[in-house]
Amino acid sequence: MTSTPEVEFLADHSALLAIPAFAPAIAVVGVVVWIAMRDRLRGDDEDDDLHSDSPASSGEDGTP
Template identity: 45%
Template sequence: MGPPPGTVWMADHPLILAVPAFVPALIIAGVVGYIVVRDRRAERAENEAAAAQDDLAAANDREDGRNRPDQGDT
């Protein structure tokens, strides 16, 4: 059970022509993915820093005896 004698396997030309199109597409997808991950990490760090700064400001206000209206203290 094999190919008949004298059979020559040829390359599938559409596949050969399509391969060069995949490499740039994968590179672009990788770069876009990297930028998305980097931006999300930066945003997360920025939000954590802002929350820490708000917590510090609220703690300072409590030490000074002031109530901040945005904290729900009445």
């Protein structure tokens, strides 16, 4: 009679070892996405002021 040896896994550490490698990358991606979303929401108001033809935006006060 041949019996196959029974293998018992006591612990699996591969996920624990991967956390330090991926955590900084995930944090950087989160910060970049947060800054991009913040700038996109603010960007609509600021672009109108920069590209308008009003005297205040071109540096002229309109006096003769």
